[in-house]
Amino acid sequence: xxxxxxxxxxxxxxxxLEIFIRSGRSKPVKNNRVIFFITISNENxxxxxxxxxxxxxxxxxxIELKCRECGKSYPLGLVSTCSRCFGPLxxxxxxxxxANDVSRESIASGPSTLWRYKELLPINNPDLIIDIGxxxxxxxxxxxLAEKLGLKECYIKNDSVNPTFSFKDRPASVAVSKALEFGxxxxxxxxxxxxxxxxxxHASKARLPCFAFIPQGxxxxxxxxxxxxxxxxxxxxxxxxxxxxxATEIAFTxxxxxxxxxxxxxxxxxxxxxxxxxxEQLGWQAPDHVIVPTASGALLHxxxxxxxxxxxxxxxxxxxxxxxxxxxxxxxPIVQALLKGSDEIIPVxxxxxxxxxxxxxxxxxxxxxLQAIRATKGTGRAPNDDEILEGVRLLAKTEGIxxxxxxxxAVATLKQLIEAGEIDYDERVVLLITGNGLKAQxxxxxxxxxxxxISPTIEEFRKLANKLCTPGVKWFKGA
Amino acid sequence: xxxxxxxxxxAMIKNVTDADAATIDVNGETVNDLLxxxxxxxxAQFEKRVIDEKTGKLRRFINVFVNGRDIRNxxxxxxxxxxxxxxxxxxxxxxx
Numbered sequence: 024x025x026x027x028x029x030x031x032x033x034x035x036x037x038x039x040l041e042i043f044i045r046s047g048r049s050k051p052v053k054n055n056r057v058i059f060f061i062t063i064s065n066e067n068x069x070x071x072x073x074x075x076x077x078x079x080x081x082x083x084x085x086i087e088l089k090c091r092e093c094g095k096s097y098p099l100g101l102v103s104t105c106s107r108c109f110g111p112l113x114x115x116x117x118x119x120x121x122a123n124d125v126s127r128e129s130i131a132s133g134p135s136t137l138w139r140y141k142e143l144l145p146i147n148n149p150d151l152i153i154d155i156g157x158x159x160x161x162x163x164x165x166x167x168l169a170e171k172l173g174l175k176e177c178y179i180k181n182d183s184v185n186p187t188f189s190f191k192d193r194p195a196s197v198a199v200s201k202a203l204e205f206g207x208x209x210x211x212x213x214x215x216x217x218x219x220x221x222x223x224x225h226a227s228k229a230r231l232p233c234f235a236f237i238p239q240g241x242x243x244x245x246x247x248x249x250x251x252x253x254x255x256x257x258x259x260x261x262x263x264x265x266x267x268x269x270a271t272e273i274a275f276t277x278x279x280x281x282x283x284x285x286x287x288x289x290x291x292x293x294x295x296x297x298x299x300x301x302x303e304q305l306g307w308q309a310p311d312h313v314i315v316p317t318a319s320g321a322l323l324h325x326x327x328x329x330x331x332x333x334x335x336x337x338x339x340x341x342x343x344x345x346x347x348x349x350x351x352x353x354x355x356p357i358v359q360a361l362l363k364g365s366d367e368i369i370p371v372x373x374x375x376x377x378x379x380x381x382x383x384x385x386x387x388x389x390x391x392x393l394q395a396i397r398a399t400k401g402t403g404r405a406p407n408d409d410e411i412l413e414g415v416r417l418l419a420k421t422e423g424i425x426x427x428x429x430x431x432x433a434v435a436t437l438k439q440l441i442e443a444g445e446i447d448y449d450e451r452v453v454l455l456i457t458g459n460g461l462k463a464q465x466x467x468x469x470x471x472x473x474x475x476x477i478s479p480t481i482e483e484f485r486k487l488a489n490k491l492c493t494p495g496v497k498w499f500k501g502a
Numbered sequence: 503x504x505x506x507x508x509x510x511x512x513a514m515i516k517n518v519t520d521a522d523a524a525t526i527d528v529n530g531e532t533v534n535d536l537l538x539x540x541x542x543x544x545x546a547q548f549e550k551r552v553i554d555e556k557t558g559k560l561r562r563f564i565n566v567f568v569n570g571r572d573i574r575n576x577x578x579x580x581x582x583x584x585x586x587x588x589x590x591x592x593x594x595x596x597x598x
Contacts, residue, residue, distance in 0.1 A: 092562070092563075103595065103596070104514065104563075104593060104595055107550075107551070108551075108554070108561055108563075109514065109551070109561055109563040109564060109593035109595065110561075110562075110563060110595070111563075111595040213596065213597050263597070264597075267594065267596055267597040268592055268594065270596070271512070271513075271592070271594060271596045272512060272513055274596075275512075275513035275514060276513050281596075283596055283597050283598055284596040284597075287595070287596065291598075318598060319597050319598020320598065321598035322598075367574075368574075369574055369575065370572050370574055370575060372571070372572070372575050383597060383598065385565070385572065385594070385597075386597075386598065387594065387595050387596055387597050387598050388598060390562065
């Protein structure tokens, strides 16, 4: 064993190093700037991770964790909450070093996944990154939708085509990679269905068991998808918030690394890559406005953080992007507080919406989401279920993108904001489409027209064609 | 007026209270009175952890549940307590 100060090491050196804090023979190391190294082969890392508690430290551009409330600093460990005030911890980086080492060109030569921004992600050991293709999804110019809604320029960030068909692959990729670094024997999450699938998929690639805790009443396809990856799926008789409280207790009394509990400071970092990509895909320019489907507020806050970080490291110049929240009426605690001008988030005790993926009654990042919206002069709306489904259909019919209700919330919110005059015609708007329609068939199917049933004869089709005729368009001979 | 309530502490507060649960006699009838009783019982360390020194109010991330309901959906710190109520103190910055 060698004792060494990690601050002098460059993490990009291609060596396999891991760091003990607790082993059978050594005492826990309180100051993790002084660490023990051993060299192990990649092949043995999985076995090793299951045997040892490991702590990742300082080999990346990440410096430390800092409490968002009181500013107290912590080493980069498996901790998410300030011991002094219970505030959430966030990763801080050496932005000067990133600015020196990272350029638009170096990013462009990286992988076509979120890991093209690895210097701005809190990972120490590149060998442990679990990359199954999350991120760097298409930013599509939505001319039809823009025309329909009366906008000059609108873009769809289509995150419904990630590996497990939602944006949650981004934070899950970071969380599972980080769990490997920490040597966690298992990963877990609390989920409304998208995260459970994303965690389960990344965990299976990492050969880690995954415990996914979900509330009752989720969509069947999200459940079967999670199970297909081999996760232990635990359905709890209660709301998302009940599940969240239970899992928080489990996280603090077990060795499971929960993505959105004890891994949360690292996990949320994955989501900010949406902001990075949007800017890169717009030629390193920030948009004028981003509409964010919002549940816990973590994604919305991450978008703000991502934009600020890009400016901090010199990848974009001045930006003035407005960030707005889209929540379903049946669970809209952040938008309600925003529209009331209040800082106090009143939890929704019994969320009631077809939009299951946004049904979080007590949003952990609600306060910070409000901060982000107000600081950027954003706004928000809470469309009802009918308007949400209309949004799903509108996006499908105009742009050929089939989204789950969360995407419908974003479309409906955009429509309402334009109608209310809160978005100008010439604002360049980006809609975050965070999940795929195939994951929420039950909710969407009801509002669609039924298929036409005919017998297999040309006469039957001709009869039908006469009924379906489009004025001025001759599309079937004889119809 | 004294009410006797059962308080359950989350794992994150347990290191101050040294117990998962306690039965507390509250001089008064509100959650605010209960907090005062808990501070008396568990001392400055507990107070520092749950009360924001700047505002004198409960810290933003401490959630209090009375018989399973968040006090933000009741009358906040003024929520009335009665004998036998179960109160949970849960710091939550999780999920999403």
